[in-house]
Amino acid sequence: MLSQDPTKAKLLEAAGEEFALNGFEGATIRAICVRAGVNQAAVNYHFRSKEQLYAQAVIAAHQCRTHISDELPLESLSPTEALRLYIYSFLKNVLEIQTDGATWRSELMMREILHPTEACDALVKESIGPQFERLREILGRTCPEADDTRIHVIGFSIVGQCLHYKMANAVCRRLMTTERYDQLNLDYLTDHITGFTLAALGLATPLDGAGSPGSLVQSASSEVLQ
Amino acid sequence: MLSQDPTKAKLLEAAGEEFALNGFEGATIRAICVRAGVNQAAVNYHFRSKEQLYAQAVIAAHQCRTHISDELPLESLSPTEALRLYIYSFLKNVLEIQTDGATWRSELMMREILHPTEACDALVKESIGPQFERLREILGRTCPEADDTRIHVIGFSIVGQCLHYKMANAVCRRLMTTERYDQLNLDYLTDHITGFTLAALGLATPLDGAGSPGSLVQSASSEVLQ
């Protein structure tokens, strides 16, 4: 999928995992090559340096992610339904409740977002940008009178709410009791963020804390946050 | 304030800046000691290891931050006003539009939040926890019917919106034109997040994008995001 060359592909995969786990400085070429099962000199042969391997790994990682735009028929839904579906899909991606259970792609992206390198441009252009564009389309339909800047900050409010559970996961866990924290599964968070947002946009009744709106999405999984 | 020992204090300050700038692995003891103007062996002498220096530096850093709870008389305000003041204060802290212009304390906290170490417990207990508790008090008054879990996720929604401009700053910048990005100063963001949140809670009219509610806080500064 990424490359016909098995060595290069193995290296990108292994590098992604190591960089996600230990960061750029913390990861070592030796560990990457051991994980990939290739010779240590292969990194400098296929990529010129550790830096370039990192950049390529980041780009390769997000190219493997499932894009929301690919799987969601947002146009055929009402804005309300589309928004809920978007948030659900975004959360699922972020919390990486996915098929293969590989959690490192999101980790790598979070690192890149917080401390951008030269790979950030490509990441935004090819992955984050199009994904955010889908959100702006939805919001454009729900808030026809908002200007472009306001559409952006509304989008950021939505994305920020979702990403918080990835970025500040450790803090969230420590701020709650274990029992309460365990309630924060995908459905609960989807309901909350969707309800919060729709109410803010005037598309639903404000939160009163009495109950949660029914979930539009049938989800068999109720995994808690990792 | 940090320590009676000048060498130790200098070391903690220098370590905080280096760790914030380069991360734990990227920062070197040599650079820290050069910055602090002390001998390289001093780190292992005063602290036992690089790890412990990092932990102490994190704790020392957030002890210097101005706590919202210290400066805001939230009890004497209406819930709406208190919330706006909280968001304003939080954003100002996060965006580090502060007196000394030292941006490294927030950087260090973001690193610790995203990749928690043993210092995370102390950070939450002594700094983030009390701060979040103030928010929960405000929310408890505005949403008397919400249970504790819901109070938490509402709090996370607020905090997540604010932190997004710190965490994903590089991405936000790339998703907008420079002109629009430059609009996102402290006042604008305070207005937006406050309005978004109040509407979600039924304390204000929903956003329609037509205009921004007037600012409760008189702010002389209109600094854009760094």
Added chain:
Amino acid sequence: MLSQDPTKAKLLEAAGEEFALNGFEGATIRAICVRAGVNQAAVNYHFRSKEQLYAQAVIAAHQCRTHISDELPLESLSPTEALRLYIYSFLKNVLEIQTDGATWRSELMMREILHPTEACDALVKESIGPQFERLREILGRTCPEADDTRIHVIGFSIVGQCLHYKMANAVCRRLMTTERYDQLNLDYLTDHITGFTLAALGLATPLDGAGSPGSLVQSASSEVLQ
């Protein structure tokens, strides 16, 4: 001339330049192949190893040099004239005041002379030896009573004087002012070494420093040492 195989020839040429410039250890196979415009594996394919490439390059290099014995009709000259012509020709070769301006062949020979490898035998046998033999013939005519050992050391005295300006060029330059150093062109050195040698052999009046003997060789060039 060197080889029918164009790849092999290009490799030898490129290797000679790289080895001359950086020495055996300093030169890399990659740089040689880049310069030759061939694949990196070609060296180990055509030659067995870096060592053998070096040896072949040294031999190939001195095979391209113009031999004094080829261009000088020493037999038809008086011993005095022959000696002057030999010294002139030797100096010209050493100082590499030549047509193509390629200075690397002499460099390579100097390296081999100072730190002989297995290529030294061939170098002496095929290039230096015959050239020295011509000098011995001349000296045999001027010093008929000298034994073979003395002929050798007289020859070494002549060659040593000439080579000094190649070998210790950097030192000579630093021992003189720039103006005086610039006087040391081919004619001046030919006159000096010839006069010095002829006087030592009783074939001319001793040096008194008053002036230089007229040059037998008409030289249009007055290049200074490089």
Added chain:
Amino acid sequence: MLSQDPTKAKLLEAAGEEFALNGFEGATIRAICVRAGVNQAAVNYHFRSKEQLYAQAVIAAHQCRTHISDELPLESLSPTEALRLYIYSFLKNVLEIQTDGATWRSELMMREILHPTEACDALVKESIGPQFERLREILGRTCPEADDTRIHVIGFSIVGQCLHYKMANAVCRRLMTTERYDQLNLDYLTDHITGFTLAALGLATPLDGAGSPGSLVQSASSEVLQ
């Protein structure tokens, strides 16, 4: 003598030997440290890099050499005697027929002379320059009418003759039979070069090859060239 610091001194000594033996590129820091019996990281601690270690080693090496100017009372001798003594001393130094038998200092100097680095300036200024100055003083007395340039080239003729047996030793050996080469001991070469030079300067009868002038210097050694 070089330094009070034992590690630094050991390192300079070992580095000199390794660099003399294998050249800058060929010598490895590991071998140097093994020879010096110190840790490999000591090189980067005391000197900043391999380059600077090399430069310091060259300077340190020639500072240990016995200066002709220190041991020869040239002023009390006739010019002829002084010249012979100078040549004898120079040859002894070059051929390194010395007490400790350490041949590496001359080797290192030859390398630096042929391929000068930044250490060359110091080498000329502190070691070669003063030594050559003594020769110029002697020549100034024997050739009162020669200008400065001519004094220099006469000096180069003398030094060139001597150095040839060091620089081109391998070639000399190959150009002669072993029996004849073995005749070239210190006395023989001193006699030859002195006679050759004195005759060239009109201070002795020209060479006729019949015999060698008696040696002024009583030498117990008759070592052949190494």
Added chain:
DNA sequence: AATGAATGAGCCTTCATTCAT
């Protein structure tokens, strides 16, 4: 209490070489 010197481990990179095609 504090420091210059020294160290073992490990880093990234480059080397000459070989392999599979």
Added chain:
DNA sequence: GATGAATGAAGGCTCATTCAT
């Protein structure tokens, strides 16, 4: 015959740490 891919070994260097003072 010739080459892109891959490799084991070693390179110089930097790291956090410890030692002796």
